[in-house]
Amino acid sequence: MRPLAASSVDTVLQDYQPRILRRYLWITTALHVAGFVLPPMVGLPIRPETVAARSAGxxxxxxxxxVLYRGGRRPGRRALQVSTAAALFATPIVMSGLILAVAQLLCAIAATFLAMYFVVFYPKLQARLLVGSLTASMVVGVVLAPTAFTLVPVDVDTATVKAAVLVVAVTCVVGAAEMFGSLTRTLIESASTDALTALLNRAGFELAFRDALEGAGGNQASVTLVLVDVDQFKSTNDHYGHAAGDAVLVDLANYLAGHLPRGALLARVGGDEFVTCMVGEHHAELPGVMAQLARQSPxxxxxxxxxxxxxxxxxxxxxxxxxxxxxxxxxxxxxPDPPAGEASLQTEWNA
Structure with missing residues (x-):
């Protein structure tokens, strides 16, 4: 069953994704504008054949x-898709209008940050497709560039310079995505996720709670929070061992994640204690839902x-x-304490 409750590290990341993308776009767009405006100011003309590509980027x-700012603090999925696509193609298009190898490499540095963004904020397969698309677009951009020069007076043909640029650029983008992007994602997951149940841990829950509160109007928003505690959990551990206790926690985590209302936050905050909450207009529904789940829960x-x-x-x-x-x-x-012969709690560790 697909979980309804917001219970994974993606809940923590979803509010940071548009912020990071906005910052990336501000920085890269400003740099592209500077690359267009500053050269004539110091006496370096802009070649006419490069104007269209730079302007398009x-x-x-x-x-x-x-698109991102029109979507507000939490842009919709379509707004993020459009903005991501624009960010993906903007830098390669600008690279197709650059004549200096060093300028193309500077654009490749920007692309490395975009590649890391993809790995951190998207599922693995989708991230790899996005990084691959970015890399392929860069290759096309460099190949289509009118020419390429180094900044030192050496006699090297254009094809060799472009090949060198591509080797460095592709290595940086793919390497940064696989090394730093994957490491960042792993660190965030480790810091925000409970290893046993794969729910948010307390730190992750508090981050997600603050983001949900801000998105619903800050401290003036209405909130309902529910603390959940497994009955007779110590007796279960004593009778059947900690492996059985862990199985009980995982089963309850999956049950709650699959049956809580969409938009509810869910976390394991320690031991046999879970917390769930809803922020905003539907918060008052949570107590009734929890009462029904408590009656039906295995x-x-x-x-x-x-x-x-x-x-x-x-x-x-x-x-x-x-x-x-x-x-x-x-x-x-x-x-009552669980009966000693309860088959549902028997595991390979205590059978």
Missing amino acids: ILLGVIALV TSFSFGVASCTGESDPLTALYRQADRELYSAKQRHHP
Whole structure:
């Protein structure tokens, strides 16, 4: 079943993706404009055959920025697709209008950052397709460039210079994507994800919560938070071992991720404790949903609910209130210890 709740590292990354893309587009578009404007100011003419390519690259960057800003803080999927496509082709198009090898290599440096962006913010297969498209576009751009010169007076033919530029550029783009992009993605996942359940951990949840709160209007937004605690978890570990306890946690994580409302955040914040919350107009639906899930869940759990609007530090206040409610629920709810012969908890480690 496809998870409905926002429970993975992509939840943390989704708010940073348009920010990073905007910054990249601002920087590269400004550099492309500078490369167009500054040479005549120091007495270096712009060759007429390069004007169209440079102008097209700058225009693509401007279009991408306009689309992103029109989409607001959280642009839609279509806005991101259009902006990403524009960013992908802008630099190679500019490279097709450059006559200096060093200028083409400087553009390749910009492309390395775009390649790392692809690896960090897109699934692996899609990222590789995007990096491959970027690399292929760069190759076409350099090949179509009117000519290429080094900055030193050596007698080297244009084809050799272009070949050298391509070797360096492609190596930098692909290498940066595979090394630094993959490393960045791995570090973010490790810092934000619970290794056992693959849900967000507490750090990841707090980042996602702040982003969701800002997207819904800041501290004035209405929020409902629910703390979830597995019933008799210690007894399960004592009777069947920690492997069985881990299996219980994974089963509950998958159950909640698959049945919580779309847009709800979900994380494992420690031990047998999970947290979920909803921000905005539908937040009041969460307690009823949790009550229904608790009745139908194959894993018995208790939960405490807290809601607030307009708190200066809502997460702290919500945690405190929900923890009190959870404690009361645990006092009222004392399910029996699991029977020693319960087949569903038998694993290869304790059979």
